[in-house]
Amino acid sequence: MSENAAAARTMRHRTITIDENAGPPRATARVCEAASCMSGNASDLTARLRELTEGREGLAVKRVGCLGLCAAGPLVEIAETGQMFEHVKPADAEDIVAALDGVPAGAQREPQGAFFEKQVRVATENFGVVDPEELDDYIAAGGFRALRRVLSEMTSAEVRDEITESGLRGRGGAGFPTGLKWTTVAKANGERKFVICNADEGDPGAFMDRSVLESDPYRVLEGMAIAAFAVHASEGYVYCRAEYPLAVKRLQTAIRLAQRAGYLGEHILDTSFAFNVQVRLGAGAFVCGEETALIASVEGRRGTPRPRPPYPAVAGLWGNPTLINNVETFASVPTILREGPERYAQIGIGKSKGTKVFALAGRVVNTGMVEVPMGMTLREIIFDIGGGIIDGRPFKAVQTGGPSGGCIPAEHLDTPVSYESLLELGSFMGSGGMIVMDDTSCMVDVAKYFQDFCRDESCGKCTPCRVGTTQMYMLLDLITRGEATEDDLAQLERLAGIVQRMSLCGLGQGAPNPIFSTLRYFRDEYMAHIVDKTCPAGVCTISQPAEVMA
């Protein structure tokens, strides 16, 4: 390398530290600018607050990522005291500035209530703290320290060992051990290797990946770069849904700035390591979350899965060994390598280590993003963090795992959440959507809803899924209209077993799960529709046949 080039690179790094010389502000208002609060015009609010604090010494206004409690958005938090303003309108800006003025020097953060205090933050540690579009801010919060450590002190085998030691498992849902996956890719034969970040968050009711990309995109890039080093890859893709324009925009900004500062591209941090990342947009196909379908889509083809093996770790993108991990998995990597794998492995329960991000939604008071240690019970998540059910109605079920998951009833609320425990209950960890339902939801109707989803999203390649999901939907439709017999129910159960065993990919294999789980816990509701011709929740419109009326 020429001396000039080296000097230029050092200059680039120097610009990063300049901010540290400026005195810290006395009071900072953090304005949440993630999609949910943005829909409440949070950016107008930021502009108004900036206007009001302009020229006022010691007061600052900062755009941050998701503050978590989306139900109460738009949100503004005073960083020093932890005071939270909810449902903020631009007209409230004066009050916030007055509160900022009143912050004493050396103020302590007050506890913010169970929603915030019970969470353990790893992948979301920078949420509501850093500006998602400012590289310097991420670095000031400890960003890229893990990558620096990896590139200067470790061999790729050591990186893989630490990930294995941490016990991290795939956060996309299936929970495959991340360290093992990385090792497989590293050992696979091939000159060219790829790292793909799966941000095709298709599960309805899940928005963790969107929040991570909107709130802390650099973290995902750092995780990918570390993974690339560990598996000897030099090219990467982030496959993101087109439905998330803000996430895509922030990710592209992050890639550009990280490249300019030497954290991505050639000669990363003045080493010989090179890693280039590009964004690829999905186009609204749920099946593309399946890894072989995702690869087909990145290659510009129809997103249909293919049989495995060979697994993508051996033959993936254009036949090359390819590492595919979910957004949250990559987002956990920098913390693990910065704090050490032992710290991470201490959190959690049994074979499920660390933390999991959940998107709480449905009929729960505190809808939003939460990150909790594995092993926390569903009751703690829904009632302590989530604040219970809207209008104090009775809890009926919580749906996890999206269309491949299941509904868990009240009697299992005290189950600690882990990959294994959810499977035992007939559900599935999934990517982390958690939809709470109360007595206004009919469980047969919910099963029908998911079957409608799977029928529509089935790619049509294999027959059990293409035909089976449609047939199951039609049987469920008969039941909800009160026209089914017990034979139809038996037929449904038989068919569900066939689809589960015979389908090519996870979409078809998981499609019967909502039926199995609702039948396991809510068979009486099915029977009410079939025998009594009534819908206990009053959701389904059942046309009463004449003889029953009589």
Added chain:
Amino acid sequence: MPIPYHKPEPPSDDKRWKIVATRMRRLGDRPEALIEALHAAQEAFGFLDDDALEFVGDTLGVPHSRVFGVATFYSFFTLKPQGEHTCVVCTGTACYINGAADIIGAFGRELGVKPKGTTADGKISLLTARCIGACSLAPAVVVDGDMRGKAKIDELMAELEAM
């Protein structure tokens, strides 16, 4: 003997074709840029017509049949022109249990439009989305790119009728 390759001309001198061509060139005019190119064309023109599909296919060296296959496989792409305004009703799980079906019903009742359809006056197109990730604001509706969280049917209908 190799067949000489001529880069196809855009279907018209509409400047928007340049945006599409540039996006393809940046990705090396290679077949794998197909989905990105279709995104660019749809962003520029609002929908994908035969001209767009042919131009993209010819530039990237992808057979027309495959371009059509990809454009129809992904639900994000539309081959029909859209109305002046587009409304996307989210039908994700959280929105569903909070009444998304009622909102779609109201569209049919009050505006006479079904999902994937456009009102007779060509003003409003109704689309549904599998999940737009705004679950904490359920039910969510996106009107011309602006999200309306916790949508109320009467407010929404009044707004749309005034458009």
